[in-house]
Amino acid sequence: MQHTDIIIRNGYIVTINPEMDILENGALAIEKGKILAIGNTEEIEKNYTSENVIDASSKIVMPGLINGHSHIAMTYLRGYADDILLRAWLEDHIWPAEARFVKAQFVYDAAIHGCAELIKNGITMIDDMYFYSKETARAATKAGMRAILGEGILDFPMAFHKTPESMINYALEGHEEFKDNELIDFALMPHSIYTCSKENLIIAAEEARAHDMLIHTHLSETKKEVVDCLKAHGVRPVQYLDSIGFLGNDVSIAHGVWIDDDEQKLLAKKGVGVNICTECNLKLASGFAPIKGYKENGVTISLATDGVASNNNLSILDEMDMTSKVHKAINNDPTFLPAEEVVRMVTIEPAKIFNKEDEVGSLEVGKKADIILLERDKLENMPMYNVYSHLVYTMHSESVQDVIINGKVLMRDRKLVEIDEDELFEKAKYYQKELQKN
Numbered sequence: 001m002q003h004t005d006i007i008i009r010n011g012y013i014v015t016i017n018p019e020m021d022i023l024e025n026g027a028l029a030i031e032k033g034k035i036l037a038i039g040n041t042e043e044i045e046k047n048y049t050s051e052n053v054i055d056a057s058s059k060i061v062m063p064g065l066i067n068g069h070s071h072i073a074m075t076y077l078r079g080y081a082d083d084i085l086l087r088a089w090l091e092d093h094i095w096p097a098e099a100r101f102v103k104a105q106f107v108y109d110a111a112i113h114g115c116a117e118l119i120k121n122g123i124t125m126i127d128d129m130y131f132y133s134k135e136t137a138r139a140a141t142k143a144g145m146r147a148i149l150g151e152g153i154l155d156f157p158m159a160f161h162k163t164p165e166s167m168i169n170y171a172l173e174g175h176e177e178f179k180d181n182e183l184i185d186f187a188l189m190p191h192s193i194y195t196c197s198k199e200n201l202i203i204a205a206e207e208a209r210a211h212d213m214l215i216h217t218h219l220s221e222t223k224k225e226v227v228d229c230l231k232a233h234g235v236r237p238v239q240y241l242d243s244i245g246f247l248g249n250d251v252s253i254a255h256g257v258w259i260d261d262d263e264q265k266l267l268a269k270k271g272v273g274v275n276i277c278t279e280c281n282l283k284l285a286s287g288f289a290p291i292k293g294y295k296e297n298g299v300t301i302s303l304a305t306d307g308v309a310s311n312n313n314l315s316i317l318d319e320m321d322m323t324s325k326v327h328k329a330i331n332n333d334p335t336f337l338p339a340e341e342v343v344r345m346v347t348i349e350p351a352k353i354f355n356k357e358d359e360v361g362s363l364e365v366g367k368k369a370d371i372i373l374l375e376r377d378k379l380e381n382m383p384m385y386n387v388y389s390h391l392v393y394t395m396h397s398e399s400v401q402d403v404i405i406n407g408k409v410l411m412r413d414r415k416l417v418e419i420d421e422d423e424l425f426e427k428a429k430y431y432q433k434e435l436q437k438n
């Protein structure tokens, strides 16, 4: 009998392994942050023992959800400006507020709040772009959140940065400072092709590759961005990035709304993944990502919330429901994007996009123990015939009961273990008052 850190028993386990196995009455043994064994409960309990046993009798056990694009330090800007055009939203509201308020402490406090909210939404990994990203790294570490983080790189001064070099250097410093942190990876994240010169895009990509870091950027979120790119460079955004050597399988893009067939083929050929932000694109009326084309052309796609300032929540379960329904409707095809596929788009597919499919995205022996438990025994969740259908069309974040990241229990019965929620309320009220004075 081997002693382990945690045993989860009697669960309805959705593995998302290559065979998409489901284990009824399944169990997992967790040791040193990883999945040591998975199988039926009797089998696991014959071989493993633990003082920390989680009974999952009425629960769905699945890999933690991955949020492919966020700005969690914008939590305090939730609902700050809504119902306006993207450019005006950024230029007249968000950027001026950020210029005044975004300081190291603000980012740390907002990021802790954001991490707490992510955990309550069953999200165990994010890909996050913002300023003072080392503060976000500290907050994520305290909260226990797995995160790929990058300092937004722009041509003009932002936060404490006077130059794009300062933004790039800051991310490189983060990479060095957090290199032994199991939860944190730093990436280079040029904000977009409309805020970064060709030179800065090239330098960012080169620096990322010199330091074995991932690259992430917003791309083709609006039609205007494509029109402007054609005017400035004579080609569409994906071709433009390809022409400067930017694209590769270390690159992922957020949004990818206005991407034509040739661009989709190019993304597939270069191994670039797309993180689709359906609700944010709907709210800002940016358009509909060409999911059908992405699938036909073999582009890896995942779902993301974007920041709460534009979404205005961090529910990936909501994104799943909305994306599936909207794309069935616009394709006039109820068989399009079946639930099982949508669940893969928030687990194993984003893991592939971030080159982490050997570590996260499914429940398999040797992978990181990033696991969530959802309650089936609720009036609104009964009965259940198909677990994927349930996850996409029935369940909301309130069904997420327990969250484990890197083998550490961070939420138990919807109560956060590491974070004091009362403190978060007080801080949120304080910052709301400060922002309202503006």
Ligand SMILES: [Zn+2]
Residues within 6 Å of the ligand: 069, 070, 071, 218, 254, 306, 307
């Ligand atoms: Zn964004």
